[in-house]
Amino acid sequence: MILLAVWSFASPWMLPWLAAVAIPVAIHLWSRRRYQDEAWAATQFLLAAIRKHQRRLTVEQMLLLAIRVLVLVLLAIALAEPMLSGWPIGTTTTDEPPRFTVLVIDTSYSMGFQEKGRSRFEHATQLATDSVRRAKPGDAFALVTLSEPPSVVVAQPSANHAAIVDEIDKLELSHAGADLSPTLHEVANLLNAVAESQSRFLDRRVEFLTDLGRTTWQAATTPECRQQLNDLNNLATLEFLHTGSVKANNLAVTRIETDGRAVVGGEAFAIHVEIENAGAANENQKRIELFVDERKVGEKHVNVAASARAGVSFNQQIDVPGDREMVARLSSDGLSVDDSRWLIVPVRETIRVLCIEGKLNAAAYVALALNPSDETAMPRQVQVVSEYALLEKDLHAYDCVFMCNVARLGPTEATVLRDYVASGGGLVVALGDIVNANSYNDQLSAADDRPLLPLMLKSVTTGEPRYFVADGYEHPLVKPFRGHQRAGLLTVPVWSYWQFDKLAEEAEVALRFGNNEPAIVASTFGRGRVVVVSTALSPESVNTSDEGTTPWNALPAWPSFPPLVHELVHFATKGMQDRRNIIVGEGLASRFLADEAEDDFSLQCPDGIEIRPDEINQTGWSLAETTQSGVYRAAQATTNRSERFAANLDTKESDLVAIDRELLAEFASDESVVVREASENPVSLFRSMLTCMIVLLVIETVLAWSFGRAKAM
């Protein structure tokens, strides 16, 4: 591999100082013209001396002049802060045929990692710009970003180099990762189009300017991507220019969340923050701060081992209901974008629960457990209605819907429930003795795309009492019971329950019976959560036999019943909070301003710029895709109502480790694929230049003294 250093300058506007080299030259020339006159008799000796020493004198003078000029050149170059930034890419000579180069620039946020005063992304764009500027007239370029999703910035081969450079300058780092396969697909499309329509471009190249982060490039080892790369290699020469360094440490805030329950004003809750150390060195005493509505409320220090995660918790209590913007901030490091993580916590005055009972009093115990005094001022307001009222109620007015032993569900009811959960509502389905399995399976479990319930109802089993098993209380739903065995969760006798079938992959078994059959299953649907309780939550569900009537379980009479119902609500309603906290790239939607006038509406991005939602109508507004991490603010001026949404990074891109280059070299069996280091660290030559300059000054002084001494002797 030919190593050709590329010079770039951090302060190129200092280069005009190079003109200062004219000063010693001018002085040299001027001094040669400035003679004093002297009549002289002994000219024969002068002539002899000059004849003998002229060459040496000329060499000495030229040497000193060259050193002086070089000193000024080095000074000017040093002031321009030269950077040794790797190899030129796409260099051509004039006698070669025109070349078509697809520049693929990685814009995943890991490219924002700062090394030696500039980011990997700046380095990559600089290299791309250098490549374009070095190209000969007639060479054409296309520009694609390696991002998620990929973006084809310049699709048609463009020989307008200034325009390409302009487009490169306009590129921005994304707040997301990169998706390799779609990017390769786009590049292949470009190359195919050029190969078919523009035959003059016999020399085709694809330049990947990337940090080769394993999060993105691990996909190169999959059969699909491998095939794509091989196909690309048949169309063009591939070059992978690694702009990152091998050793890069990074800490990221990977999680910030409450303890799983909807936050009610005046109730204490915990904020859990998780920090990941993706580097190879332990990080000790790293400061993590918590801000609520831009006011610092806590600070902790944490040790994070290499390639490990650590968590800290902050206890908070907020009395006034409303949206609260929380942000956890780490002390800044090389990649600052993942050092903060936001959380919008809607602090509620109360949690509104709608209990739908299929059998009379099927929800009575649930309602009693949630609101024992039946007062409206309680933190949880419960309304019990019969199953017939399901379609009459606006479910969006409630945080949680409890279905207690509802026998059947029609398609319309299923749709209402699906919409409700998809938009962030919580649904708890407590089964019972009148439940019709076929109806449930048909309406809720057998949707074409994704079923609302993550399971199928099989049959009711009745017999010897079964007891719950909590599996170490790992699931958030039963976690509060850990250490409270006297609450009796594991001692409740259950005689009858529904057996489940075809549990979906995403289904979580929060509680099971001793025979390993699921007792409580949780899953997510859209932005909301669904919990299915396999047994009844009221003594009204009974099993009738010759021996008499026995209830399905003793749960309503057990001390663990009220806390279990509360935890079911907490868990189910967390979706209301999740709706406000998304990952960058996901969309935003709200019914909040559905009936408001469109003109009064504003949606502000984290960078302060206002944008229009993709859709806004009487039913609400939506934004198909978020692009920045931070807080999006929706506001209605006339009503003074607002809503905030937090968009956070998918922190898998915070892993800055590059893939093993051998993985790429593996398929690069021929010479048309090159994997190169652009230079792990752009090397600043400022100090080297100054050192050379000082050395030259010393040499000049010594030489001038030496020459002068020789002449004086």
Added chain:
Amino acid sequence: MKTGVDNSPKSLDPQTLAKLKGLQLRARRIVEGFISGAHRSPYRGFSVEFSEHREYAPGDDLRYLDWKVFGRTDKYYLKQYEDETNLICYLLLDVSESMSYRGPNSAMSKLEYAQCIAASLAWLVLQRQDAVGLATFHWEVRDTVSPSSNASHLASLLSVMENASPRDKTSVGNVFRELSQKMTKRGIVLIISDLFDEPGSVLSGLRHLRHRQHDVAVLQLLDPAELQLPFDVPTRFRGMEGAADIAADPHSIRSGYRAEVDRFLAQIKRGCLDNEIDYRLLTTEQPLDVALAAFLTSRTSMTRQSR
């Protein structure tokens, strides 16, 4: 002989002498400062003036045996007497253009200095009733004054010297050859010149003089600047004697120049020694009486040694 004139070396340095107008005045000042009974004839012979005793050696003439000493000591000593000579001294004065050079720190040009030396020597020789002649030259013999021991002869010598305005280039070899033809009577030939000519030509001319049995002495006279090249700034050297102008940086060529000058001087000196020619390098910064004394002292010792 002591005079009332201040004859300390300081008063005879070139700066002081340069303030005196007239060669005669300058020469008298030098000679008066110089002569204080120290001068003696370099020749010993049969004279009435006793010089010293010498132990008898077989073959010596018994006429000069000092019988009085023999009577007192029973040892044979011979009396020796100062020679009364009829010395002819030829002064050859270089009046070429190069002799007009006067360095930036010099009070006199080389020619002025040479005139003083020549005039002083002429005065000294005449004071001893010896004959002195003069020839001025550049590329050819310009003026000559025949030798004479007449005291009034000095005026004509000084007049020729004073009127010798420097011009033309030096061609020492030819001049010396020509003069050696003219100076038929054997004597002392004193050459005062910068000898800026080809060393081979110079030495060839000197050999001609020696060939004529002359006792030749060379006073090579240079300005200190010609030895040192003391200039600091780039200089355009205007060549004398028709030489081309040379622009140079004295800093850069000083060492080479000095080496060339040293080589030239060494060559001349070596040639003189080889031909038994008394050689002395003078610079125009030296006090004239000191220079003259040093020259005459060395002449005296050389003459004695030769005997």
